[in-house]
Amino acid sequence: MPEQKPDRNTAQRARVPKRIAAVIINSLKGGVVPRIGLPYITVGREREIEALLHDLALVADGGASFRFLVGRYGAGKSFLLQTIRTHAMGRDFVVADADLSPERRLQGNQGQGLATYKELIRNLSTKTRPEGGALPLVLERWARNLSEGATDPLVPLKAALSPIRELVHGFDFCRVLEAYYAAYLEGDEERQACCAKWLRGEYRTKTEAKTELGINACIGGDDWYEYLKLFAEFLVGAGYQGLIVLVDELVNLYKIPNSITRQYNYEKILTMYNDTLQGKAYHLGIIMGGTPQSIEDRRRGVYSYEALRSRLTQGRFASEGMTDMLAPVIHLNPLTYEELLVLTEKLADIHAGYFGYERRLVTEDLVSFLQVEFGRVGADSHLTPREVIRDFIELLDILYQNPKASVAELLQSGSFVSSGSSVGEAGASGQTSPDVDSRFAEFTI
Structure with a gap:
């Protein structure tokens, strides 16, 4: 794995001890709730x-x-x-x-x-x-x-x-x-x-x-x-x-x-x-x-x-x-799109801090990821925070292991869309909901 230099946010990420960061990442990727470190990722x-x-x-x-x-x-x-x-x-x-x-x-x-x-x-x-x-x-x-x-x-x-x-x-x-x-x-x-x-x-x-x-x-x-x-x-x-x-x-x-x-x-x-x-x-x-x-x-x-x-x-x-x-x-009501955006940002920081690399995902990338997740037909009624988080950590892992990969190209690839969390047969087609872009428009820069 190529060595990557930590960025200016390294001091902030260091607040999450590596042991706790490992538990957070591994638990969430496995679809279970970590028993420690929750204050670092609690939103809403x-x-x-x-x-x-x-x-x-x-x-x-x-x-x-x-x-x-x-x-x-x-x-x-x-x-x-x-x-x-x-x-x-x-x-x-x-x-x-x-x-x-x-x-x-x-x-x-x-x-x-x-x-x-x-x-x-x-x-x-x-x-x-x-x-x-x-x-x-x-x-x-x-x-x-x-x-x-x-x-x-x-x-x-x-x-x-x-x-x-x-x-x-x-x-x-x-x-x-x-x-x-x-x-x-x-x-x-x-x-x-x-x-x-x-x-x-x-x-x-x-x-x-x-x-x-x-x-x-x-x-x-x-x-x-x-x-x-x-x-x-x-x-x-x-x-x-x-x-x-x-x-x-x-x-x-x-x-x-x-x-x-x-x-x-x-x-x-x-x-x-x-x-x-x-x-x-x-x-x-x-x-x-x-x-x-x-x-x-x-x-x-x-x-x-x-x-x-x-x-x-x-x-x-x-x-x-x-x-x-x-x-x-x-x-329990579903997390709002804004809360999910904050959560993905926290997870991106924890992932980068744990593996010691400079975070590549900016706000536009996070918004694009959520648009892909919620853009599939059936996502509003079937997609859960657990599935969104699991997909996001998988995305972070892939980007870390493939530093030359383009974030935008990966998000737009058919393989990423089709391999996402199951949202019913309608969601597997990758079709997008017509108003999904407007839901996230306020978060774009």
């Missing part, structure tokens, strides 16, 4: 982010919140969830996130509910451990804070656990915390590991838990959500603001073939929704992401459960451009 979504940050403030004050993020595949649901995850950790919340799948549901007779709980706890993240696996760190912080400065280290334990003990399953939860604290004071790392194992839901039977830990109870597929509420209370005692739970891919509940099993899962959502809005949960925020079909379909979606549909359906006064961002369901 100001109203949605403001509404969700309002929820964080409510949770920090001891309340609870529940939201649905609704948008079609590639529209930015997962990106917004990860953005809120980053904001929450920055504000000293603990965040647990999981994607639902055929093996992970909210309820199931083959341990699918417990599998979701395990995934949430496995992905437990904090500001100092953003990649997940933060449970040992949280437990140690809690024990250290209790023991520091206490004449009798057991005295503060009773006061710390008092608000938790009265909650559902609080007695068993507190017994495990007491066992952990005693093991911490004694330096018994093996017993500490057993307590963490119990909290992760990894004991299969009560007998196994009693044998290893002396506690005749374990977290199961029916009661795991109650333990999340206990975790939220515990985390506040450990010095955090609360617990934020992010659950994506609700479409996997929509796909459950058995209607009774689907209803049981929607009933679990109703329980969570009622708890948070009726003041039965504290310091707990829950955000779930799904497609419009998985939420609004009255035959198989969330709205097929009448108790949820009646609570979540949009009111009579909301309309396009006048949506209620304080409602439990937030519908």
